[in-house]
Each structure stands twice: as C-alpha cells, then as structure tokens.
Amino acid sequence: MASALAERMQKSFQEHVQEDLLMDCMRCGFCLPACPTYITTGQDETHSPRGRIALMKAVRDGVVKWDGSVEEAFDVCLGCRACEPACPAGVQYGTLIEETRHAIKDAKPTTLKEKAIRKVTFDGLFADQRLMTGTVKLIALYQATGIQKVARKIGFMDLFSTQLKEMEAVLPKISLKKPKRETTAISTKVAFFTGCLMDTMFQQTNQRTIELLNMLDVEVEIPSGQQCCGALHGHSGEVPKAKRNAEKNIRAFDHDDYDYIVQNAGGCGAFLSEYGKLLGTEEAAKFSKKIIDISSLLVKLGMVEMLPQSKNESSVIVTYQDSCHLRNVNGVWREPRALLQAAPGYQFQEMPNAAGCCGSAGIYNILQPEMSNKILTQKMKGVIEVAPMKIVTSNPGCLLQMKVGIEKEGLSDQMEAVHIVDFLYESMINYKKGV
C-alpha cells in the first residue's frame, strides 16, 4: 500500500515537476538565511529551499521513498519566495513548489472531508464572486446582529483551533453597502482588479483605493466578470483550477484601453503578474505586463511629491511589514516606504526583518498553526522594538495576521495594523483638511 503510493508519487513528480528547473539549483546554500522556516526551526535543512529542492529531485529520481516526513517538508514551506531574490542561479522556486503541490494533490488519495472542503473552497467560494459576496455578507450579518458577541460568550469559537479563533477576533467590520464606483475625467485610465477578499471583507479599502486614484485624476473602471486571481488554487496544487480563474480574468479585462490594471493585494498581484508564465499565451503575458500594485502606481502618479514633506519630525511612528510576494516576486519594496516617508504627521521607522514573512502566507496560518505562530511571535519582537502606532501592510492576509499579532501581545490599545490604502487615504484627507 505504502509502496504503491510511493510509486504513484514518483510518477506524479516526473509528470508535473520539471527536471530542468530542479537542475538550476547548484546547492550553494545562498537561500538558507533568507528562509523563515529554516531560521525558525533552528537551521533545519529539511525546512529550507535547498532541502526541499533536493527532496523534490529525490522523490522524482526514486532516491527517497515517499512518506509522511517528505510530505511534511513540502507542507511546512510558506511559499513566501524570499529564497528567489537570494538565489544566484535564478531558481524558480515558486514554480517548483506549486508543481510539487500539484504532483502531490494528483497522486494522493483525498479523504471525503478534504474533497468536500476543496470543492466548496476552490470551485465555489474562490471561483464565483457572487458566492463569496454572499458568504461575507453572512459574516457581516453575524457581526451586525450581535450573534458574534453571543458566539464569543458561549465559546462557540472554542470548537475551532486557537488560530482560527484569533483570526475571528480580528475580522474587520464588514459594511453591507456596495461601494460607490465613480469616474471623473482624466489623464490615466486604469482597470481595478478588486480581488475576492478585498472586495468583500475589505470593501472600504477598495472604495478608498478608487477615491485615492480619483484624487490623483485617474479614471478607474471595474470590469465585470472578474474572479479570484487563483493564487490560492495555484498554491494548493489545484493548477487546472488556477488556470480556469486566470482565463476568466483575462477575458474580463480584455481591453487595450487601460494604462494599467491596478490591485491592492500583494499576493494576488504577484499571481496576476505571473499569468503569462502560468498559461504560456501571448494574451496572458500582455495581461500580466499591465498589472501594477497600488503603491507603485501612486508613486508613478507623483503622490510622494504631492504630499508636503513633513518638516518637523513627528514622534508618531509608522512602520511597514512587507508583503512577501509583492517584494520577492514583483520587487516592490521601495515604493510603499517612499509613500510612508512622505506621509505628514508620522515618522517612518523600519522594523527589524520587515522583509521576512509574518506567517500568514495565504491559508498557511490555518494549515500550519504551530509554525505560523512561532514566526509571528518572532515578528512581534521586531514590532515591539520599534513601537509603532501603525503597522502598514499591503495584503489582506498580512493585515489580518498583524492584527492577530497585536491582539496576542495585548497591544491593541497602543497600535493598529492598517492597509496602506487606508493609511494613505487618511493622510490625504487630513492633509486636505489642513490637519
């Protein structure tokens, strides 16, 4: 039985994991210090990019027989891709881990329960924006009617893991109002990729994204028919489903008359910018080229120069937690910092290891709560050193995770985690009011 699985796994790896990409790794080890799980496990090579690549190759070549320990090594990977900028040989680790997860998913028998969860999540929730909206409305209702308070009181959430409970505690208040979608007359024309979670759970942030861009004379359109970007599917081994979502999105945005397709979620943005690689079509590559994150667009539009360079040093500290994929995949880390440095009324201060993953990593914090927790605890040590009033993030997952971190450390009366759009929006409004 076990050896039948091992055989199936080897075949599946041979089918899905590209040997040429594995060969790119020269095992120099330059990725090791960049990997959060390698550092957190006290330098365990098994939980490093070099170790995982060696394991991928060993499974593929039949050097190692598939077992729980091998599977765990792949499961523990955050997928933060911090190893990619550190790699001298240009190994495409993100592609390799996705191919690996695809291979595992294909070869592994799934339990009925897992099948059901995958079906609802990947074919339902994250494939149909109407369903997502409905679900989030239920959460909103749950919060608005006070059931949330009751549920917390009677310990309903005790039924779930601590990690989920902590998550539940920091869910943003969801507005039931649809955002107003205005357009004004203008110079730059962008299409807004609203993102499934951002458009539901963080609707206000999306509304403010549009308003911020309008303030900078940008016309914003929201093409209908857009879907979840498919990142969650891709990262979970559901490659065909990720492709399905990608194709739908490309169709939804199939217009040449946009200067950019803007998004405000680092994880989605990175995945959208790799549609070209995922689908291998010219159309997809064209789509990917137009993708830009909100910070880069605001910098391009001259927002840094527009804000009054704060002359008198404020003692109110703002810091920034990088979105792994925005930084490691799209190379964007200067832009958000430039914006925060320009924001009046704050002093920007870098926190230790801001570039390191916070442990959110999509749904990693739910799948690997223990490791996620360790990484978050380490992260919060850096936060406490800087003692900021605001921790600014560029991705909904990081935002929720940092909120959990603040709550856990009992710091919610001293600081809050915010999305960069909300932070900048308030800066702009205050500036205009002359505060």
Add this chain to the structure above:
Amino acid sequence: MLLWIDEIRGIVGDANIKTSAAHLTSYSYDAAAGFQSLPDAVVSPASTEEIQKIMLVCQKYLVPIVPRGSGTNLAAGTVPTNGGIVLLFNRMNQIIDFDEANLCINVQPGIITLDLCNYVEERGLFYPPDPSSMKISTIGGNVSENSGGLRGLKYGVTKDYVMGLKAVLPNGDIIKTGGKLAKDVAGYDLTSLLVGAEGTLGVITEITLKLIPLPQTQKTGIAYFHSLEAAASTVSEIIAAKIIPATLEFMDRGTMDAVELFMGLGLPTDAEAMLLMEQDGSTETVSSDVAKMIEIAKKNGATSSAIANSTEEALRLKAGRRSALSALARKRPTTILEDATVPRSELAEMVREIQRIAERHHVEIYTFGHAGDGNLHPTCLTDIRDEEEMQRVDAAFAEIFEAAIALGGTITGEHGVGEMKSPYLEWKIGLEGITLMKSIKQAIDPNNVCNPGKLFAKSTKPRVVVHYG
C-alpha cells in the same frame, strides 16, 4: 532500530536526533555537484561533553561521524560518503568570550561567519577572512576547511586567525591547543594540524580567533585591459610598488560576457580582462594607494578605468565581479566551481592555459578570482546528465590541476580536498606526502571513524602527460 542510534538518542535527547527519510535526504549533499550519500542519522549535540560521548559510541560501533556546518563545501567534504552520523552545530553557535584586552574571541563552531564579523565590527574590531559564502557558512566549517576569501593577499586566510582550539579526538580525549597567546612554542603546533583537517582528525568544539583593529575606511578602483598579460603585469607592478591591496579581483573575457548578458552593466565589450582593486586603511593611504594602482594600470595599457568617490559608486563598480558566479550559473544546468591556485606571477599563463584546455576539450570554462594571491576560480558550465560531456569536463579539470602544479601551484587554494579532489592530492604532495599524511591519520584515527572517504582516495588518478613550454 539500530542499537547505536538508541545510545545516541540517550545522549542528545529525542528532539536532537533525526532519522526520517526527509532528514536523511536533506543532509546527503553539500554544494559540490554530483555527490550524494545518505547518512543513518542527523545529530545536534549541545556541548563538547555530548560530542565526547557520541564519539565513544561511534568508536564502539565503528560508525562514521561527519561534522557539518551549513553544507556550503565545494569539494564534497561534508557529504556522508560512508553513511553514519552527520554532526550539526546548530545548537553550538554561541560567543563564549569576547576579550578586548587580548584582542581575541572564543566561539562555538556553529556561529555564522557574518554574524561573528558583525559582532566584532560593532565593537571596532575586525575578523578579516571573508569566504564568499560568509553569510551562510559557519566558523567551524571555515576552520576545518581553512577557508580563504577576497582579502587573502593582505590579510591571509582562516589559519592566520586561529589562536587556539578545543577538540574531541577520535579516542574520546578532549584536547585544548594554543590559547590567547601571540607566542606559544610548547610542542608540536597541534592547532595548525587540526585547522584544514576537514574533520578527519576529530571534532572541533571551540575556537579562539585573533582580531585586529577595524580599518578606518576603504576605496575602490577598476580597470579594463586588452590583454591578460597587461592585467597580469599590472598586478606584478602593484606589488612591486609596495602596495598590498585589500582585494585585487579578476575576471576574464568569458565571465565579463556572461555578466554583461545577465546584468547589462555596459562593460566594455573589447576587454580581455578586468581588475577590481580595493584598499582599506586610513583615508590618506587608501586615496593615494588606489590612485597609484590606477596609474600603474594605465601605464600598462588599461583601456578604461575608474575610481569610486562614494559608497554607491563603489557598489556599482563591484556589481560585475559580485554577480560573476550568478551570471555564469544561469548559462547551463550544472556549475562546477574550482579553485586551482598558482603563484601570482603565473596568473596570465594559467588563465591562458585554462582557455586552451577548455577549447581542446570543447567545454565551457570561464575564469574569475583573486588575482592578488593567484587563487583562480575556473568555472565549468555543463550538464551533469550528459555522461559524454562530463567525461570531457573531468579530463579538462585533470589537465587544469596538472597545469597549476606545473606552474608551482596547487589543486585547491581554499575549497579543500574533500572527496572530490582526493584522487588528485598525490599529484600535489607526492607519494611521500600522502604516506606521511596517512600515517598521521592512522595514529590519531586508527578506525577511520572521523569523516572517512575524504582527503585520501582509494586510488590516485593516473597523471595526464601534458608538456608545457
């Protein structure tokens, strides 16, 4: 389960011995291409005493013991060739004693080289050896391999900074060698014996390192040449002018082409060689030394040159050399980085010879390296899956080693012998040298428990007969 594994589990505790398939696989290799062998267990001890106990178990059951830092070795020195235990130092990475009065620091082997450098530099002191892997490598690994780096010419290599050691010998004895002393001639220099022994004579568990004052500042210059000879005579004249630069780095034409393709830095396309020069010290010294070096380069026909006036400019000048390996590594699936070394005066001849050998065997080999100390990195770009090509690569490297030795050089300047270069060791040190080294090994580790299969090959490669003239 094996009996000895249970005994070792009893010493280090369940959490610190790993035997899962995933662990055995991920400790089966290092940074040397084409070498892999599974250990039986991966063990993380916490102290010298635990290592002593582990050693005694290994002796009792004749289990190989392979010490491993971060596994960046380029000669398969940390591959568990004959199985056994891979011994890790991730729980022995502390600074034990920082002694400003005696300008030294006592550390455990697992500390990362860069962390140590940062620690002492924050306190105004300097630990100069800077192997390219210093962000990842451990001090224990550096000491066991006697690692070099970019600053070798001016500051020497790891052995020049090791003042004392604590080690567990194969028979379980714990010895202390040297100490915090600048002068110490009490008996054989056992410190030197253990430095660079590649873990074959025991396990180093504590290291006392010499520190020096941190240089005030540094300055960078760069020059490009039409010919290898012009670059080489520049190197010789710089030394003859009594300037010892902190670094003097070299790239050949093929390396520059790869860098240009990868980075688009606008490097001159007609240059045959590049020299990157750096001096550290007082502001006046560095300015005058770098100016003089550039002057010498121009006198020798440098086609273009530049001096950095700021840190940013220096970083820009250094960008090409820094990305040399990355640029080369992207060209083909397998990258083999060698470190044949010749006397500084033979630099041009050696680079030329490498080019001729590569051409003769139809393989891609480009050279960069440390011109100041003659330590070159001929880097072969190949595909390990192609057996026929690999045979040509092996033949080319054999000739490169032969050529280096013929020019008064060595088969390895800083990477170590390991398993990879063991068939060539005799070429360098002769049968008498091998016999003496083997008798030292036999005296200290008669059961061949400590890192077996390294340094000494089952058989020496037959020498290739090539005539140079």
